[in-house]
Amino acid sequence: MIPMSNLEIFHKLLKNYYSKKSKDCITSGEMSIIDNNCEYLGVPKILLMENAGKSVAEEVSRYLKENCKNRIYVFCGLGNNGGDGFVAVRHLTDYCSFEDTLTVVLLGKEEFIKTYEAGENFKILKNISQLDFRLTIKEAPYVEGVLEVIDEIENNREDNVIIIDALLGTGIRGDLREPFKTLVDNLNRLRYKENIKIISVDVETKGLRGNLVVTFHRNKMENDISKTVVKKIGIPTIAHYIVGWGDMYALSKRDPNSHKGENGKVLIVGGSKRYFGAPILSALASSKIVDLTTVVSVKHTIEALRDYPHLISYEVEGDYLSRDCVDEVMKLSKDYHVVILGSGLGINEDTKEFVNEYLNEIGDKKVVIDADAIKVIDYRDFEFKENFIFTPHRREFEYMGINIEDPTSLEDVKSTILLKGRYDIIFNNERIKINKTGNVGMTVGGTGDVLCGIVGAFFSKNDGFISACCGAYINGYAGDMLLSEKGYYYTPMDLIECIPKVLSMFR
Numbered sequence: 226m227i228p229m230s231n232l233e234i235f236h237k238l239l240k241n242y243y244s245k246k247s248k249d250c251i252t253s254g255e256m257s258i259i260d261n262n263c264e265y266l267g268v269p270k271i272l273l274m275e276n277a278g279k280s281v282a283e284e285v286s287r288y289l290k291e292n293c294k295n296r297i298y299v300f301c302g303l304g305n306n307g308g309d310g311f312v313a314v315r316h317l318t319d320y321c322s323f324e325d326t327l328t329v330v331l332l333g334k335e336e337f338i339k340t341y342e343a344g345e346n347f348k349i350l351k352n353i354s355q356l357d358f359r360l361t362i363k364e365a366p367y368v369e370g371v372l373e374v375i376d377e378i379e380n381n382r383e384d385n386v387i388i389i390d391a392l393l394g395t396g397i398r399g400d401l402r403e404p405f406k407t408l409v410d411n412l413n414r415l416r417y418k419e420n421i422k423i424i425s426v427d428v429e430t431k432g433l434r435g436n437l438v439v440t441f442h443r444n445k446m447e448n449d450i451s452k453t454v455v456k457k458i459g460i461p462t463i464a465h466y467i468v469g470w471g472d473m474y475a476l477s478k479r480d481p482n483s484h485k486g487e488n489g490k491v492l493i494v495g496g497s498k499r500y501f502g503a504p505i506l507s508a509l510a511s512s513k514i515v516d517l518t519t520v521v522s523v524k525h526t527i528e529a530l531r532d533y534p535h536l537i538s539y540e541v542e543g544d545y546l547s548r549d550c551v552d553e554v555m556k557l558s559k560d561y562h563v564v565i566l567g568s569g570l571g572i573n574e575d576t577k578e579f580v581n582e583y584l585n586e587i588g589d590k591k592v593v594i595d596a597d598a599i600k601v602i603d604y605r606d607f608e609f610k611e612n613f614i615f616t617p618h619r620r621e622f623e624y625m626g627i628n629i630e631d632p633t634s635l636e637d638v639k640s641t642i643l644l645k646g647r648y649d650i651i652f653n654n655e656r657i658k659i660n661k662t663g664n665v666g667m668t669v670g671g672t673g674d675v676l677c678g679i680v681g682a683f684f685s686k687n688d689g690f691i692s693a694c695c696g697a698y699i700n701g702y703a704g705d706m707l708l709s710e711k712g713y714y715y716t717p718m719d720l721i722e723c724i725p726k727v728l729s730m731f732r
């Protein structure tokens with residue numbers, strides 16, 4: 226029988242996940258990853274903004290009244306939520322009658338509009354407003370300007386007033402600043418008036434309570450489902466499941482006030498008389514990212530480490546790691562955020578005992594389990610805990626006893642599995658993603674050791690799933706960069722040297 230490709234495995238698993246998850250609410254953080262990965266797939270943000278703004282205009286048009294003057298006030302922030310508001314206004318000019326008015330109130334100044342796509346849509350409105358007398362644009366960077374507009378709204382009691390809240394969406398951070406706060410307080414007061422309806426774009430701006438929310442793609446956690454309509458805006462389903470630069474932006478950032486050791490400490494446990502170099506590759510990759518990388522191994526590896534003075538080493542007795550060193554390694558592990566276990570360990574009986582006993586005692590310490598360690602685990606009664614990441618290739622995966630054809634065999638798998646291949650699949654019992662960076666030049670020995678070094682380094686400050694996704698993405702991206710520079714003729718050391726260049730693209 227021809228073995229399934231990773232892409233086929235992905236599709237088999239995806240069916241199961243999709244039926245469980247597709248209707249769920251998502252968080253703002255998840256939405257931002259999807260949004261950026263959409264761009265990675267080639268869907269420009271300005272296109273999504275167009276669809277978002279258009280769908281807002283369609284919903285707002287239902288509130289327009291015939292035989293009466295409609296006044297629409299669109300309060301816009303400086304980010305893309307405001308941008309959706311600008312697009313909605315353009316579409317609304319064609320829904321409104323010539324008796325109606327449209328007033329755009331920008332809470333800031335044009336030069337401070339944050340994004341390209343919002344800026345372009347603002348320019349279009351300015352062009353329109355020169356010729357279309359129904360459209361007025363006001364800049365209100367301060368409380369006074371906001372209160373003037375509120376007064377104007379209150380003084381028009383006969384007209385049908387629709388207020389659009391395009392102030393802040395998923396990009397809000399912390400408590401509302403002025404003049405947003407004053408505006409929201411006043412809008413909350415106005416909402417009790419019979420002739421006024423308040424419609425929010427994507428999410429209600431913090432503290433605001435309006436009549437309707439028009440949200441995009443999926444409902445957001447913060448929205449009250451009973452007054453929310455969800456509109457599709459052209460985000461392809463696969464944007465949920467692809468690893469892209471959205472995931473990279475979601476990795477935790479270095480705190481500028483942090484001290485030595487706070488940006489990650491990784492312990493590499495691997496190596497043997499025969500395969501002494503593998504853990505060094507993992508360690509070199511990890512040391513590009515975290516503050517401290519230590520290798521615990523047999524003397525053959527430790528000797529080879531002398532050329533790398535920035536790596537700390539710890540030698541154990543013998544030619545292989547064996548049961549006798551469990552206590553020693555366990556003690557050492559306590560001082561590290563993450564342990565990477567497996568590269569070059571070998572698979573003899575002694576090492577088997579070491580791996581199983583060590584993992585039995587490890588508790589909730591984060592561990593990346595790679596290479597030989599995957600082969601020697603006794604999977605009978607093994608608990609796939611959340612604090613483990615496995616990084617198998619196809620043959621190693623077969624040892625793990627997970628049946629792709631039977632979704633129930635995944636039910637208890639809380640560990641993240643990064644199944645390496647032409648396409649890497651990252652999954653656990655809750656989530657799945659596919660990574661497509663990388664190329665056939667990476668079949669050279671040692672690239673897997675580099676990968677688990679990167680994954681382990683990310684794991685020190687992030688959860689397992691995102692660490693595995695970003696590790697696969699960065700390792701493959703470095704390979705793709707090398708492909709264009711050197712063709713297929715590069716080594717794991719070249720990959721390691723490429724890591725800083727790739728990472729600095731996603732700061």
Ligand SMILES: NC(=O)C1=CN([C@@H]2O[C@H](COP(=O)(O)OP(=O)(O)OC[C@H]3O[C@@H](n4cnc5c(N)ncnc54)[C@H](O)[C@@H]3O)[C@@H](O)[C@H]2O)[C@@H](O)CC1
Nearest residue numbers: 260273274304305306393394395396397398400401402427
């Ligand atoms: N996620 C997606 O796929 C799409 C998102 N779009 C829109 O983009 C929005 C997200 O855009 P952004 O990421 O630009 O973020 P927002 O537009 O939500 O807000 C960012 C702006 O708000 C300011 N800000 C943040 N916290 C504040 C506070 N507490 N008080 C006052 N000002 C504050 C920031 O300085 C920044 O200027 C979504 O909510 C949605 O409306 C759409 O354009 C279409 C596609």
Ligand SMILES: [K+]
Nearest residue numbers: 390393426428
């Ligand atoms: K909003």
